[in-house]
Amino acid sequence: MGALDQAIDSVSKTIDSFFEKFESGRNCLDLAKKTNNRAESFSRKDPAYHFVLAYARKHCIVRIENDEERENVIKMQVNHSAQKIALLRGLLEKEARPIFRAMDDNEFNAILNLAIVETEETKFKEKMNKIDSSNKDLKKIYANFLQYYSANSIWHIQQLREWLKSRGIKKGKDDDIDTKIREELAEAIHDIEIQEFKDKLGKEAIDIDALNGHEFEDYIASLLKEQGYDIISINRGHDHGGDIIIQRFGNKIAVQTKRMNKPVGNAAVKDAISARMHYSCDDAWVITNAQFTTEAIKLAKSGKIRLISGSELKEMA
Numbered sequence: 341m342g343a344l345d346q347a348i349d350s351v352s353k354t355i356d357s358f359f360e361k362f363e364s365g366r367n368c369l370d371l372a373k374k375t376n377n378r379a380e381s382f383s384r385k386d387p388a389y390h391f392v393l394a395y396a397r398k399h400c401i402v403r404i405e406n407d408e409e410r411e412n413v414i415k416m417q418v419n420h421s422a423q424k425i426a427l428l429r430g431l432l433e434k435e436a437r438p439i440f441r442a443m444d445d446n447e448f449n450a451i452l453n454l455a456i457v458e459t460e461e462t463k464f465k466e467k468m469n470k471i472d473s474s475n476k477d478l479k480k481i482y483a484n485f486l487q488y489y490s491a492n493s494i495w496h497i498q499q500l501r502e503w504l505k506s507r508g509i510k511k512g513k514d515d516d517i518d519t520k521i522r523e524e525l526a527e528a529i530h531d532i533e534i535q536e537f538k539d540k541l542g543k544e545a546i547d548i549d550a551l552n553g554h555e556f557e558d559y560i561a562s563l564l565k566e567q568g569y570d571i572i573s574i575n576r577g578h579d580h581g582g583d584i585i586i587q588r589f590g591n592k593i594a595v596q597t598k599r600m601n602k603p604v605g606n607a608a609v610k611d612a613i614s615a616r617m618h619y620s621c622d623d624a625w626v627i628t629n630a631q632f633t634t635e636a637i638k639l640a641k642s643g644k645i646r647l648i649s650g651s652e653l654k655e656m657a
Contacts, residue, residue, distance in 0.1 A: 388432050389455070395428050396455040397462075404460070404495045425452075464499045476509050482528040487570065490590035491525040529589065536568055540657075548599075548629045548653065556599035557583050560627055563657060564595070580618040581611030594621040598628040605632075609639045609647075616645075627653060 399421075429448065467488050471481055481504075489496040501517045504510040510517045551559055554576075561574050561584050569586040582594035594615035598604045608626045616624035626632075626640070627648040640647045648656070 388435060389451070391428070391432060391435070392451055392455040393459060395424075396452065396459040399424055400456050400459070402456060402460055404493060461499065464496070465503065468500070468503050473507065476507070478509070478524060479528065479531075481509075482525055483532070486525070486528065486532070486589045488587075488590055491522065491529060493590060496590065497521055497525075532568060536566070539566070546657070548650070548657075551599060551629075553597075553599050556629065557597045560584060560595065560597050567656070569593075580615050581613075582615030582619050582621075582624075585619055585621070591623060592619070592621045594619050594624040596624070596626045598626060598630070600628055600630040603631045603633045603636075604628045605636050606639050609636050609643060609645050612640075612645045613643045629653065 468481075468484065471484055475481070485496075485500055489500075491497075497518055498514075500521060501510065501514060504521075505517070510520075546559065548556060548559060557574065561571055564584070564586050565571055569588045572585040572587055572592070574584050575582055581596055583597045584595040586593050586595060594612060596608055596612045596615060598608050604626065608628075612624040612626050615621070623644075623646065625646040625648060626636075629650040631649050631651075632640070632647050637647065639645075
């Protein structure tokens with residue numbers, strides 16, 4: 341086994357531990373800093389840390405979610421390859437001080453963890469700072485927040501709280517502020533949904549059964565956009581099961597569209613499961629003008645895929 345293969349094998353055994361769990365109510369960056377004192381003291385002093393920051397920003401796809409079993413726990417899942425990690429370590433060993441050669445996996449992971457959290461915090465601030473610093477209108481602030489993040493994400497609400505405090509918009513105990521933010525976000529979502537409902541009233545109906553495959557796909561994209569979803573991409577041809585990729589309130593969704601003259605079967609559900617993984621989405625849907633077979637419904641239930649039949653689609657329009 342070569343040196344690179346050994347490095348990949350070593351990293352593969354520990355990569356799943358990156359950012360597994362963080363307790364709610366404590367800043368994730370603080371926890372990352374305490375992961376390893378040696379790594380923390382090194383990373384703050386060495387210019388090579390910028391290599392790690394650059395890697396985290398370019399190659400790490402981070403998915404932040406709440407633990408379903410324990411409501412006060414946050415999980416961060418980081419998607420990147422063991423081969424890239426091995427190459428990063430090789431770069432640091434070559435360009436930086438020899439300390440990297442003596443680091444074990446836990447120490448190196450601590451540095452990478454720190455860089456990933458800092459990167460996510462920076463991305464959050466960049467998105468929120470699109471709001472002018474003099475603007476204290478919570479409706480506009482929350483509308484901007486909901487373009488990118490879920491109102492149910494504990495970590496992002498914590499980040500929003502700190503951002504609002506930094507602008508002097510919120511004051512008080514952190515737990516009280518978080519509770520108030522959740523209430524206000526719920527009101528903001530309700531207002532958005534009412535406005536969308538108002539906009540739909542009087543809209544002329546379209547005969548979806550008369551559309552061809554591409555027309556149906558474009559119609560679904562247009563309908564979802566009207567409902568407030570951001571269209572990330574419409575994929576033609578080799579789409580890996582994701583005809584349309586959308587996002588709303590921080591949830592990224594892969595959509596498989598099926599214009600059919602008969603019930604939709606298992607294949608479409610399998611495509612949606614594949615698309616959810618391929619595009620790193622939170623959810624996946626299958627939307628059709630027809631109905632679904634019993635087998636497709638069973639598979640969708642076990643695979644956590646949302647099915648939207650023709651009858652439900654007409655209700656959405």
